[in-house]
Amino acid sequence: MKFETKVIESTKNHFQNSEPIATPIYLSSTYKRNEDGGYNHDMVYSRENNPNRAILEKSLALLEGGETAFAFASGMAAIGAVLQSLKPGDHVILPDDSYYAARQFAEKIMTRWGLEFTEVDMSDLDTLKSNIKPSTVLIWVESPSNPQLKISDIQAIAKIAHENDALCVVDNTWPTPVLQNPIELGADLVVHSTTKYFGGHSDVLGGCVIAAKNDEFAQRIKDIQYLQGGVPSPFDCWLIARGIQTLSLRVKAQSESAMKLAEFLAQHSSIEKVLYPGLSSHSGHTISKKQMHDGFGGMLSVLIKGDSKKTLEISNQLRYFATATSLGGVESLIEHRQSVEGSESKVPENLLRISVGLENVEDLIADWLRVLG
Ligand SMILES: *Cc1c(COP(=O)(O)O)cnc(C)c1O
Numbered sequence: 001m002k003f004e005t006k007v008i009e010s011t012k013n014h015f016q017n018s019e020p021i022a023t024p025i026y027l028s029s030t031y032k033r034n035e036d037g038g039y040n041h042d043m044v045y046s047r048e049n050n051p052n053r054a055i056l057e058k059s060l061a062l063l064e065g066g067e068t069a070f071a072f073a074s075g076m077a078a079i080g081a082v083l084q085s086l087k088p089g090d091h092v093i094l095p096d097d098s099y100y101a102a103r104q105f106a107e108k109i110m111t112r113w114g115l116e117f118t119e120v121d122m123s124d125l126d127t128l129k130s131n132i133k134p135s136t137v138l139i140w141v142e143s144p145s146n147p148q149l150k151i152s153d154i155q156a157i158a159k160i161a162h163e164n165d166a167l168c169v170v171d172n173t174w175p176t177p178v179l180q181n182p183i184e185l186g187a188d189l190v191v192h193s194t195t196k197y198f199g200g201h202s203d204v205l206g207g208c209v210i211a212a213k214n215d216e217f218a219q220r221i222k223d224i225q226y227l228q229g230g231v232p233s234p235f236d237c238w239l240i241a242r243g244i245q246t247l248s249l250r251v252k253a254q255s256e257s258a259m260k261l262a263e264f265l266a267q268h269s270s271i272e273k274v275l276y277p278g279l280s281s282h283s284g285h286t287i288s289k290k291q292m293h294d295g296f297g298g299m300l301s302v303l304i305k306g307d308s309k310k311t312l313e314i315s316n317q318l319r320y321f322a323t324a325t326s327l328g329g330v331e332s333l334i335e336h337r338q339s340v341e342g343s344e345s346k347v348p349e350n351l352l353r354i355s356v357g358l359e360n361v362e363d364l365i366a367d368w369l370r371v372l373g
Contacts, residue, residue, distance in 0.1 A: 025238045026051040047229050052237035057208070059244055063177045064190045066210035068218055070225045071237060075173065075193025076101055077230035078207030080109075082138075082169060082191060084228075085220040088114025091135040095122045095152065097145040099171060099193075100341050122152035123284060125160065132164050141187070142171040143180075144288070147301050147337045147353040149275040151284020154291055158186030167217065173197070174299050174327075178251040180292045183212045196328030197298075200243040200250055206232050250330070250358060255295025257361035261354070262300050264365045269305075270372045272350065276300040298356045299327060301337075308349035312336050315352050317371045320359055327355035332364060 001009060028050070031043040043049055053071050060069035072078040079102050086092065094106060096119040106117045120131050122141060139161045143152040154170060161168040169189040170182035176197045182190050192198060194206035211218035225231060232240070255278075262276035277288035278296030288296055304311045315323055321334035333355040337347040356364070 023052065023055060023238060023241065026234050046234070047231055048226050050234050050237075052234040052241070053232065056232075056237040056241045056244075059241060060192075060194075060208050060210055063244070063247075064172070064210040065177075065181060065183045066190065066212050067214040068222075069208055069210040070218075070221050071194070071232050071240075072207040072209070072225065073230045073232045073236070074205045075099075075191070075195055075207035076105065078191050078193075078209050079171070080105055081221050081224040081228070081230070082189060082209060083110050083115065084113075084224055085217060086110075086115055086137060089135055090115055090137045091133050092117040093128065093131055093136060093139045094119050095140060095142050095145055095150070096120060097148045097150050097346075098140060098142050099146050099173075100345075102140075102171070121150075122157065123150050125153065125156055128157065129160060132160070132166070136164060136166050138167045138169060140169050140171070141182075142174075143291075144174055144277055144284075144297060144299065146174065146299075147275075147335075147347060147351060149277055149282070149284075149299070149301055151277050151282070151288045153287050154180075154182055154185040154187060158182075158188075161188075162186070175292060175297050176247060176251050178248050179255065179295055179297055183210070185291055188212050188217075194240045194243075195326065197251055198243050198247060198328075199240050200247065200328060200330065201239075202326060202329035202331065204236050204239040204243075206236055206240050251298065252294055253358055254298030254356050257359075257364065258298045258300050258354075258356040259296065260361045261356060261364055261368070265300075265302050265368065268368075268372055272303040272305045274300060274302050299354070300356070301351050301353045303348060304350045304352065306350060308336070308338060311350045311352060312339070314371055318367050319370075320357075320364055320367045321354065327353075329355070330358045332357035332359060 029046040056071050057069040094117050118131050120128050141152050141157055158168040167188040170187040172182050172190045173193045173196050190210040192208050209221050259278045262274050262279055265271050266274040277284050315334045321332045324333050325335055335353045337353050338345045338349050
């Protein structure tokens, strides 16, 4: 063996028959064929499939109760794949408080592809019905919504969608399947930014689409995943699968703390309003009690008494809430959404969005008390 051959041969995997307890990370981009040119397993090339992605997708389908799941490199790649599965002339109904980049994707990219969309307040079912056209193929739901925490009745919306031969898609990033199960409520597709609670540690980007049925529409999404190639790396899949192992514990603890923080802030004289579906004062409380279980989530928004300057001042003074975008990590985050979204933003200037982490809630409440007085 010459030196050049030694460096290749000596570093090949010699541990194939061992049984590690923790999942190894399979970085291999390609897999060996049989002598007849075929494969006795379904691993060929990593963009199409790989062990870490297969483990993640199987888990995602199981957790959401779907027949199949497709992992993407980000939540937006997953959302994009759903919209790209439609055809020119198709009409989509989006919530008026949808995830900001999802609305931008529809507006900036999909309208050029001939897609039409209407934004509707999904908490008003009559308005929703009156905006359905013969060309409506898809109704998008986000509940609780971002950042206003509006609640939409998923069961009722899925029924309206099906009566009109349209699909109902739910972005379930905020509640996660720990608290809300859209497929059980009638949704056809569930999307996630796995960057958030699934990953759970603010160190990986990811997204997924879970399909209730492994049908022709699901196949279109799989085609986009494979042919467009916006796939997560094996390491990203490994990190998200690792996050899933503690998902239930984290989300329940974060929901419990969010409820306590919401109750505290709701009675404070410096706060104009707390938007949290767990509060009985919230307009969507009854519906969220019906469609969510084990808590109302780790996300809340507050309206400060004051202008954007005062609002930013408060967020900067908090010690345990880092001023950063994103959510669902172990650390608490706070964000002034209007300054992130810019001049077109529909978000009130005095709104702060909070992602409650795993710190002790008494410390979190004391932090607010120190700043608000
Ligand atoms: C973050 C987020 C997305 C986008 O996900 P990325 O992983 O950032 O691409 C979509 N929907 C919701 C509700 C989100 O919070």
